[in-house]
Amino acid sequence: MNRKSLLDLAKKHGTPLFVVDHAELRTNYALYKKHFPRVQTYYAVKVNSDPAIVETFYRLGGSFDVASMQEFHTVYRLIEKLPAKERQEFVWDKVIYANPIKPIETLRELDQYRPLVTYDNVEEVKKIAKYAPRAGLCLRLQVPNTGSMVELSSKFGTPPGEAVDLIRCGHEHGLVVEGLSFHVGSQCTNPENYVQALHLAAGIFAEAKLRGYELKLLDIGGGFPAAYDASVPKFSALARKINHEIDRLFPRSIEILAEPGRFLVASAGTAVCKIIGKAVRNGKLSYYVDDGVYHTYSGVIFDHCTYHLKSFKRGTPQLCAVFGPTCDALDTISLSEQLPDLEIGDYLYSENIGAYSAASSTHFNGFPPATVVHVNW
Numbered sequence: 001m002n003r004k005s006l007l008d009l010a011k012k013h014g015t016p017l018f019v020v021d022h023a024e025l026r027t028n029y030a031l032y033k034k035h036f037p038r039v040q041t042y043y044a045v046k047v048n049s050d051p052a053i054v055e056t057f058y059r060l061g062g063s064f065d066v067a068s069m070q071e072f073h074t075v076y077r078l079i080e081k082l083p084a085k086e087r088q089e090f091v092w093d094k095v096i097y098a099n100p101i102k103p104i105e106t107l108r109e110l111d112q113y114r115p116l117v118t119y120d121n122v123e124e125v126k127k128i129a130k131y132a133p134r135a136g137l138c139l140r141l142q143v144p145n146t147g148s149m150v151e152l153s154s155k156f157g158t159p160p161g162e163a164v165d166l167i168r169c170g171h172e173h174g175l176v177v178e179g180l181s182f183h184v185g186s187q188c189t190n191p192e193n194y195v196q197a198l199h200l201a202a203g204i205f206a207e208a209k210l211r212g213y214e215l216k217l218l219d220i221g222g223g224f225p226a227a228y229d230a231s232v233p234k235f236s237a238l239a240r241k242i243n244h245e246i247d248r249l250f251p252r253s254i255e256i257l258a259e260p261g262r263f264l265v266a267s268a269g270t271a272v273c274k275i276i277g278k279a280v281r282n283g284k285l286s287y288y289v290d291d292g293v294y295h296t297y298s299g300v301i302f303d304h305c306t307y308h309l310k311s312f313k314r315g316t317p318q319l320c321a322v323f324g325p326t327c328d329a330l331d332t333i334s335l336s337e338q339l340p341d342l343e344i345g346d347y348l349y350s351e352n353i354g355a356y357s358a359a360s361s362t363h364f365n366g367f368p369p370a371t372v373v374h375v376n377w
């Protein structure tokens with residue numbers, strides 16, 4: 001987005017503003033497909049569940065990773081008008097319910113759609129067998145998350161040593177285990193996480209086969225890093241390494257799935273906020289703005305992400321703090337930004353804030369989430 005149009009949008013729609021550039025979504029999707037031609041791409045809806053974003057990926061032929069019934073329906077609404085048979089095929093082929101833990105009510109509702117669902121423990125097998133016996137199963141493995149910005153392996157995934165027993169457990173309950181999935185941790189800048197996960201998965205494919213269970217699909221999850229700064233390794237190099245390992249370790253007949261989230265949407269989101277207050281605290285110039293960590297900047301807390309604020313005006317930069325609008329001191333966007341001396345009413349913006357941001361906005365303190373504007377839609 002160029003700065004002039006951003007500023008115009010902020011003046012037109014008011015702030016806080018969250019701008020989604022759909023041309024950028026399409027570019028990112030095309031880039032992903034270019035580097036992973038063999039991989040079926042399931043957009044992880046939780047990363048930004050805005051229905052317009054989901055629709056753009058739908059139009060591109062994308063598949064979807066959902067993790068709640070709300071997310072499932074955001075996708076399902078797009079296909080509601082199709083004939084029943086096509087809807088059923090769409091869910092079977094293009095939706096994975098990738099939350100390993102599902103409430104009984106969810107399973108009851110999901111059963112009619114016959115989706116692919118992930119699991120990682122015996123209790124979940126029993127629940128699925130009882131409440132969603134028509135679902136297909138995908139076993140989530142625990143894999144190394146070393147160096148990823150957001151770690152996920154402490155909450156989900158079966159230890160590889162127990163994987164084949166859990167596959168057997170699924171079959172003993174009358175279910176079909178279609179394949180394996182893993183997640184290397186979000187914003188994974190360490191390619192070795194993927195390499196190790198692929199090796200673990202290949203070992204389990206082989207062991208399962210010996211025990212009579214033929215696995216048909218491998219879901220390599222998310223984690224593909226957004227290019228937030230120059231320290232992030234090149235996507236093409238990461239993809240080459242992953243593809244090389246997949247081709248070496250798995251037969252061509254295995255279906256390969258992935259669930260990218262951040263990579264597809266991070267660079268498509270830009271936040272614009274307004275300076276609503278200004279003070280000097282402990283000798284440091286402090287700006288108060290109308291967006292914060294309970295809103296678009298939620299990633300500062302939940303996503304361990306830092307966002308830089310930029311000014312539309314020029315001036316000599318100095319060390320500043322930027323705080324959100326709520327009464328909580330936790331609502332601190334940054335304690336070290338380089339910004340010029342600005343006035344109340346001036347605007348600031350942050351780029352690359354499309355992932356894990358607006359999606360986790362709250363209404364804390366009565367401040368509503370930012371207005372969302374879609375461009376190049």
Ligand SMILES: *Cc1c(COP(=O)(O)O)cnc(C)c1O
Pocket residue numbers: 044046047065098099183185186187221222223224259260261262263
């Ligand atoms: C959050 C999540 C994703 C998306 O991860 P990114 O790191 O944003 O690509 C994919 N799969 C699962 C199961 C997730 O929980």
